[in-house]
Structure formats: structure tokens, C-alpha cells
Amino acid sequence: MNFAAVLFYAFSAIAIVAALGTVLARNIVYAALSLVGTMVMIAGIFFILHADFLALVQLLIYAGAVGVLLIFGLMLTNTGQPATGPKDRWQRPIAFVAAMAFILVAGYAAVSTDWMQGVVPQLERVPPAVLASSLFRNWALPFEIASLVLLVAMIGAIVISRRETSND
Amino acid sequence: MIEAIPLDHVVLVATTLFGIGLYGVLSRRNAVAILMAIELMLNAVNINFIAFSMYVSPDPTVGQIIAVFVITVAAAEVALGLAIVLQIFRNKSNINVDDLDLLRW
Amino acid sequence: MSIAWLVPLLSVAAFVLLAFAGRRLPGGGAIVSLVAVAAGFGLAVYGFFDLRAADVAVNEGPGPFAVDFVSAGDLSVHLSMVIDSLSITMLVVVTFLSFIIQLYSVGYMRGDPRIHWFFAVVALFTAAMLGLVLANNLIILYVSWELVGLCSYLLIGYWWERPLAREAAKKAFVTTRIGDVGLLIGILVLFKATGSFEIDQIFELLTAGEIPAGTITLAAVLMFLGAMGKSGQFPLHVWLPDAMEGPTPVSALIHAATMVTAGVYLVARMFPLFAASEAAMLVVLTIGTITAIFAAVLALVETDMKRVLAYSTISQLGYMMFALGAGSVTAAMLHLAGHAFFKALLFLGAGAVMHGTHGIVDIDKLGGLRNKMPVTTWTFVIGALSLAGFPLLSGFWSKDMILSTASDGGHWVTFVIGVVTAALTAFYMFRVIFRAFFGKARSDEARNVHRAEPIVAIPLVVLAFFAIVFGWLGSPLIGAPFGDFVFAGHHAAEHGESIWVVVISSAAAILGILAAYSVYQAGKPRAAAIRAAAGGLHTFLARRGYMDVGYQWLIDNVSLGLARFVAVFDRKVVNDAGVDGTGLAVRLSGKGLRRGVTGLLYNYAALMVVGVVILAVAALLGSA
């Protein structure tokens, strides 16, 4: 086991613990902070997997923008009122069963599958220039569509949440 | 140097994170917390894409490109989701999905 | 005669004109519909002579002629029609009766605020019925078939202000649609086996022996299911008596003379298919026999005049079916045509009574009409005699032909039941006559009845004429010309009627009439005494064998129950106060399922995860 592998298992373990924090923490702000932690760990995993650019994007967008956005949203919507009782007492047990079933089945499938049927892994670092050229040549169309998605999201967010003037 | 990490271990981590996110969506009652759990799921998917891209795909860029798009969409989803949740909060002073049951049956 | 498509098209045109502009035409535009159908009748008669000269039999017409309809890839649908002795007979009968009955309706429906709608739908119905008759293509046939059902729905519910009419319309529609499922699947099965919707092509493959026997039986039985629904065969007959809530001319045209015979016509049209499967023939024979006797028995206790006629129709349709099951298209078609005339006559007579008494149809409240409305009375008696199979009238010849077919084929049970049914028929028809037209009037309305006006009376007389003479076409005395014209497989005339069948059936008819006389006319108290003696049996019959109750129970408890269950599953809020109050059983059985869809977001998401599991499991099982 080399250094990269050690780092990978460490990051993974922390990511999983933080993820559990995200979904289990009673205090919603802690949950959000745990989520940011998970994202940072995942960025680390990306880095180990030779996806440097993605690791950077992950840090910038998630740990930076999305994390802040979420915490900002939580602050705005936090009334401090105690939550009302659940309408469905079975919600958590069902969620637990469903999630465990998923992890066990998909995990077993992942472990039992021979992924590399005749494929020799390349495991080479992709230079950002290659990535960029691929993005703007081969994937120019999804890129354009993604820009439309962002445009729609932006306009939508404005339409839905802007405060109106009195005569509006 | 990553030869020491078997692909199935990476997939296992992604699956576990995805499952945890799934649990979050199914068990959380705060709308923002549910959005957070969905982010978790999407990130797990990204780990998968990058790992597969590295290990099995003939073109190592594909998975990374997909991950870029997924991150984009996920961020936009959070922004739009928060806008809607905020609007609900303004109307109801509450973002508990238990109370989103005007529409049912 | 390649202009046959004009016949239905004329009525379609009448429908379009009436539906959109009928309101503005005088008299609701009845004249438009009348002219259309009269022209259709003219064309049909012309076609008849044309064909008679060509001397061809069932399914040997001058080849179907086609208009390309959908033609793309493997599936091509031609608008092909067939003119043969079978369809031309129906064409003549349908156009003629439609004309006569519409004429009658001009008087009967006068002053109704929606009269244009009435004539519009009758025109559409006529068109659909004609399309059904002419179809050489199963898709056209099915489309017309459904359209006929839709018109029936609209006409039964014509007086939609009445809750009974609305219920009856719904019942008719739903019941017949049950049969239609069978028909549609049967058509698909045939298509699967032959790759064609064209009836003549299917028959070619059939005679070439290219369709497996199992498929033939399956297709025939499924199609018969459709015929059972439309022709009111047991146990799908329950809608027909209720359908009498519609205007009387509708009952006469649709629920006696034409639409309900569509099932019989279907079996006759597809006869080679049925004949190729003994099992299918046996099913037809059995269902027909049961229907004939069952409906006749129910008619014994019914007091609503129109409903008696409705049961009688069901019973006679059963007759036609068993004629087909016994193997004679000729006998069935002769009875179909003859029945159409005298049953229309009887209904129109009943309508004249209703008109004269302002809606009284209960024979317990009538009586003594003979003096006030002679034309109605005597034409009604002629119709009843003909229906009862009284010697030398129309119904006599066709009934004899049917019974001989049964005896020749060695179907003795059916033969005996047929004879008993004949006696019962005579009995219940004369029960109506003695109770309604003879004796003393038992209500003010019956006392103050007014005579039928000419436009109502003339159709009665015309129909009475045919009720006497039509059956002679099948009489061996004049060489049974009908049998030479309409036949499939073998000439009916070849096995002439044995004299003892004639004697037995005549005796049955006369005995039935005498029995009715002795019970209802001669001695006063006997009817009540018999009813008392019958006790539970009478109640059982008066409740129509509890079949409606049974069906209602099925609907309430099974289908609506199922719907309700799903709704609860979909609707119930889990934390509702109701949940804790409901019983343990409900909680145990419904808990997991019911919480599926509740308006609660996380429940929805959980259901989706369950869906993934369902998919994966089904895929693993499905691929194994």
C-alpha cells in the first residue's frame, strides 16, 4: 500500500463519516458544515484519482459557492421554532431499510463485478489543456446546452424569489 | 501510484455515499436538508464517473467532462431549489416538507 | 353494386346536417333523416335485385370492393365492404325499418324540445348499423360496432333528466363494452393468425387450413363474447330490459329490430369461422338455448309491457343464436328479419298505448283498450300471434325452420327447450293482450285513452302486413325462396320440415294461448292463486333471478372496492386521526402499501426506490 492509497482510504473514511453527519445531525447548520467537509474530502479523492482540474472545481464550486449558498439559505429560513412532529412515524425506518438495501445490493454488485474485462487501465493524469480541448470540441453542444440551463436557472431564481415593488 | 487502489473500492465508496444521500432524502424533513442530501448523491455519482473514466474508459476525459456538467447542474439545482424554498418560507414561515401536503390524494 | 357505400354515407350526411343545423329546421329536420334513409332503402332494394340476378350466396358476393384507408408498412386497412345475400338482406331490413320507425317518430316525438338531436342520433345509428352490415373489414366492423353502442347509449339516455334513463344508459354501455373486449381481442387474435383484417382473406386462409384449430376456437369464442353483449345473451342480457327507458321508437328500432341483432349478424357473417370449431358451435348453441328459455320465464312475471317485449326480444335472440349453433344461417336470418318486423310492430303498438295513456305501461293498470284503440289492438294481436308462432303467420315459418334444424342436428335438449319456449312465448304475449287490451279498464288513464293518430297508425298497419307475410319467404309451401337466397354451406330447403315438427310447434303455440286465456281471461281469480302458489319462485323471477343484484354486488364490492382500495392507498394521510382508529387488520394489511403516496415528499421518494427494486427483480426474473 502506497501513500496515495493510504490517503484515499483516509479521505474516504472521513467523507463517509461527514456524510453521515450531514444526514443525521439534528442541528441543520452542523449538517451543512458536514456537507462542506464531505465535499472537501471528495475533492481529495478526485485529486488522488488524477482529476486535478475536477478537484479544483469541486473545491471552488462546492466548498465555496454551494456551501455558502446553503448556509445562507438555512440562515434565512431558520425560524428557531421547534419542528412539528413527523406525519409519518415510519419515515426513518423505511429510509434506513431502503438505504441499507441499496448500499448492500449496489456494493455487492460493485465488488463482485469484474470491471476490467480485458481493459488495461491507463491511469494517467489528463493535462488540463487536453480536457479543455475535449470540452470545447467534442462536447461543445452539451456545453452550450449547459449554459442555457444556467441561464434558465438564473432567470428562474430571479422570477421566483425577487421581492416586488408595491405596484408590481 | 494509484495502482494500489482497486476500482471496486472506489465504487464502493461512491455507493456508500450515494446510499447515505438516499437515506438523507428519505429521512430528512427540512427541505434544505433534503437538497443537501441530493448534493451528496450527485457527488457520489461524480466519484463513479471519474473512477470509471480513469480505469475502464478508452477516453479518460469523458468521465471528467461529465463530472463538470453534473457539478454545474447540481449547483444550479441548489440555487433554484433555494429560491423556491425561500418563496415557500415567505408564504408559510416554514420549510418542513411534512407541511407540503396541500396537494395529495 | 359498388355504390353501396352511399347507403351509410347518406345517413352520415343526415346526421351532420341535423347535428349542426337541425335546431333551425322545421320539425327538428326529421324530413332530412327520412329522405336519407328512404334513398338508402331504394338503393338496397336495387342492390337486392341486382344480386338476385347474379344468384350468389353468403360470402360469395361479387368480391369486396375497397377504398384505401390506412396503407403503410405491414398494416394496411382498406375501407372494404361486402355485398352478398347476407348483407343485402340486412341492408333492406334495416333501411326499411329505420324508415318506418322514423315516420312513426315524427308523430310520437312531436313537441319534444330536443327532437333534432333525436333524429340526428337515429340517423347516425342507422349509418353505423349499415356500416357494420356492409363491413368486409374487421376494423370497420369494430368501429361501426362501437358507434352503434355509442348511439344506443345516447338514445337510452335521451331523456337524461330522468335518473332511471341515465342509469340504464350507463348500464347498457358498460355491459356491452364487457363483451366488446372479447370482440376486440378476438379480432386481434385473428389478425395475429392471418395477418389480415379482411374477412374474405381470413376465410381463404381458413379453408386452406392454415389457421390452427385452437386459434379458431379461441377467436370464435372471443368474438361470440362481443355478440353476447350486443345481442343480450345470458348472462350479459341485464342491460336490455333497462334500456326500455329510452323513447319507444328507439326501443323498437334499436333494442328490438336492429342493433341487438348485430350479434346474431356477426356470428352469421363469421359463420365459416364458427363452423370450423365444434366447441365454438356448442358454446353458441348452449348460450342461445339458455337465453331463450331463461328470458321467456322472466317475461312471465313482468308487468311492464315494454319490458315483457324486451325479455321476449332476448328470448328470440336466443332462438336465433341456437339456430346458428345448430348450423343454419338461413333459419337464423329468416327469424332475424321476420322478428324485426313483428317486434317493431309490437313496440310501436306499446308506444301507441303509452302515448294514448300518457305513459302508462303497467299492464295491471291497463285493460279494455280494445274498444278505444282498435287499430293498435288488432295490429298488436297480429304481432303477438306472429311472435308466438301461430300457424301460417310470419313467425311460424321461421320458428319451424329453427326447430327442424335442431331436430335434424340431433340437438334434442335444445329442441325440447325450444318448444317449451314457444309455448311460454305464446303464454306471456297473450297475458299482455288479455290484461291490457281486453277486460275492464283498471285506471283513469286507460279509460280516457285516445286513439292513435294516422302517422302513428299507418306504420302499425304496414308492419302488421309484413308480420303476416314475411315468413312465407321461408315456407316450404312456396318452395322456401329465402333459403335459396341466404344460405351458407348447404341449402336449407334441402332438409324440408318434417310434419311432426310443424304439429308440435303449432300445438305449443296454441296451448300457450289457451293457457293464457284460461288464466287471465276466463276465470278471474286464477292468476292470483297461481302467483300465491308459486311463492318464492315468483319473487325470484320478479327480481329477475337476482342477477342485477348480483352484478351490482360485484360492482360495488369488487371493482369499486378495488378502486377504493387504490384511492385509499393513494389518498390517506398516514398520521390522520383515522389511522389510529381503524382496525388492526387494516393496519397490518395496508400499512406498507398505503403509506406509498400521501402528499408527503419523502414517501414519494421512497416509492421510487421501491420501484427500482421492482424493476431489477422483474428484469432478473424476466430474463431467467
Add this chain to the structure above:
Amino acid sequence: MNGSDFAFLLPEIVLVATAITVWAVDFFTPRDRKPDLAWPAAAGALVAMAFLAISWGEHREMFLGTLRLDNFSLFFRFLFLTVAFFVIVGSPGYVRRKLRNAGEFYGLILMSTVGAMGIVSSREFLTAYISLELVAFGFYVLVSHARHEARSNEAGAKYLILGAFSSGLLLFGISLIFGATGSTGYAAIAAALETTPDFGMVWTLGVALVLAGLGFKVAAFPFHSWAPDVYEGAPLPITAFLSVGSKAAGFAFLIRLFAEGLFPVLDDWRVAIGVVAVLTMTFGNLVAIQQANLKRLLAYSSIAQAGYILVGVATLNADTTSGMLLHIAGYTATNLGAFLVVIYFHNLTGKEGIDDLRGLYRRSFLLTLVLAVSLLSLAGMPLFAGFMTKFYLFTAAAASQLWWLIALAVANSILSVYYYLLVLRQAFITPESEEEEQRPAFRLPSHARATLSLLMVLVLWIGIYPSVFVDAAEAGSRALFGG
């Protein structure tokens, strides 16, 4: 790929340009004129339709084969443009009554249409997925557009959260398929399946997850739960748009994916999809019977309709594909007709309960007629589109020998007649109270009369003489299956 190929994308470019123009013009438009921005937006859709003609009969592959413009995509692109046109033209009255931000509203409809057009042309997961998200994002905003109404908010939140959740499932599935085959292109996936077909559970799970994600879009049981709620809460024109546009896009995705990518393993999935189809139609029909709200009834009815189309997916081949295309076209015209009636009725009365239809035949002949035609068509009555298309679809499906599936589908379509007739009974038969009889007849704007009549003619046309539509559907099917 060369410059001239862009000509084939002109319809999409026109739509995007129109949307942005409408958004820009919106700034300078006085408030009470904003609902009229529908006309330029609708005109944009028509212009795009005209440019679509260039693609007629052409097969182009662009962007390294990720995008394929063929007759299949042409069929759907035309369909989506038609839908967008009718939805926009049907909206102004409703927008004036209920919504603000009219310009954004119309622009977003166009944007979602662009997304849908992208889906049908993609032969590759990433492009298809991102197009799907464009459709979805448009709808998230459109559904919550009535932002002061708790119902609209709630519908938006449910749709967004469940939509994102389903995207998560879809993406995880795609990632597994990607891991198994090393590619996201359908052709490459099919090729990989031919050589190394055995990936065991991973493969099953991956396809199941993809089906779940797409099942969400087409509202198939048990991924349908959002549909009734969102349909009820969304602004009416958007409900119409969702029930035809979004659904058709989901099906187009599904059909192309199975025809071009997963065809080698389709046999393993026929039963599974068949089971989903039966559950979907049965569930939709049974619950529809219980509804009192017109929108909700149409929601369950459209769930049931998705079930019928899924029969075609389960029995996928060249014939059933043309059957599905035909049925989708007929269903689109029919459902648009039904929804436009509901929209206009709502504009005039502010109501949408089934009870409220009482006496409709007296108040507006045209509305009643179009409603009757649409519902009878949905019920699969002969003479109307629904019968012809369903018949064509089921007949084609019969070749698969999945008799239980065909029989249950036919039985279901007959069961459904019941609740459609219940609605018609209200419109035609149920008597009005005396007070209600005094209500005046409706006055419909002339464009409403025109669109309603047009749709009715379409439904009857497809129902009576569908040759031209059959030809188009078969051309679309041939693009996928050759021949």
C-alpha cells in the same frame, strides 16, 4: 461537421433567440401588455417549424455522432414545436388572470422546448442528460411561476426535489452503464454489449436506475407520485405542457436509448417494462375514477396513457415504435384539446372541478364539443384519434406474444371509458339548478375558437384518416430500425 450543418440546428437557434428577445422586450413592455408577448413567442415557434423543413428526409450526424438529426428526431421536434405553439397561444388569458412575469413565462416555455428537441436528437447519455435537465429546469420554474400561491410553490418544490432525486438515480445508473461499457454513446454501448455482454448485477442495477429516472419523466408507476400533485398545483397551461411535452420527451429518450443502445439486452427487460406498463395504466385508471378535480383527473388519465405507450416500449421493434410515435402524436393533440378546454373554462369561471361543468353544453357548444371529442378520444372510442392510434399500437405489440400485456392493456382502456363518461355526463346531462340556468353563455376569444377547432379537426383526422400521420411515424421508426 461543417458550417452548413448549423442550418439543421436553425430551429433550436431560432427558439433560443426568440426566448432571449422576449425576455429583453419584456423590460420595455407595459405591465398590462405583457401577456401579449405570447404572440411573438408563438411566432418564433412557427418560424422554427418552417426551418425544420430543411431537415426533411436528411440524416445528419454532428458533434462526433453525439447528435443525430434523422426522421425520428424530426418527428418529435415537430411535435414539440406544435405543443409549444398551442401552449403559448392558449396561455394569454390565463396569464392575464393569474401570473406575473409573463415574458419570462413564455421564454421559459421555449427554452424547455429547446431541451426537449435536444433530447430526441441525442445518441449519447451526456447530451441527452443535459438536455433533459434543460427541460426540467424550465419546468421547475414554470410550475412554481404562480409564486404567491401556496399550491404552486408546493408543486414546484416537490417537482424540483423529486426531479433532482430522480436525476441522481438516473446518473448513478448511467455511471454504472458507463463503467460496464466504457462509453456513453449508444452505438458504443450496443457494440460493447455484443462483445462482452455479461456484467451481471451491475448491469441490471444500472439499467433499472436509468429506467427509474426516465420513468419519473414519463410518470410511470411507481415513479409517478409527483405527477398528480404537480399537475394540480402548476399553472394550467404548464400542466398541459407537462402532460404532453415533458412526457413525450421522456418517451423519445427511452425509445432511442433502447433502440440504439440497449437493444441487445432488451429481451431481458420486456417483462419488467411490461409489468411497469400494466401497473401504470391500472393505477392511473383506478385512481382517476375517484377524482373530483378536472386537472387531477387528467393527471391520472395521463398516467394511464403513459402505461399504454410503455406497452410499446416493452414490445419494442420497428412496428411498435411507429405505433408509439403515432399514439404519442394522437395523444398530444387530444390532451392539448382537453387542457385547452379546461384552461378556457377556468379563465371564464375560475373553476376546475368536474361538478362545475354542469350545463356546459348550454353555455358553450364549442367547448363541450371539443371536450367530448377529446375525452372520447382518450377513452379510445372509434372515430377519434385515441382508438386508431391505440389500435395500431396494440396490434403491432401483439406480434411480441406478450398476450397478458395486450389483454390487460385492452381491458384497461375499456375500464377508462367509465370516468371519461362521468365527466361528459356532467357537461351534458346533469341538470342545472334554476339559478345556474340563468348563467349567460360563454364568449370565447376568436383565437381560442380557432385553436380549439384546429385541435378537434386534428383529433378527428388522426382518428378517421391517419395515413399521413402513419407515414410520418413509420419514417421516424425507420430512422432507428432501418429498412
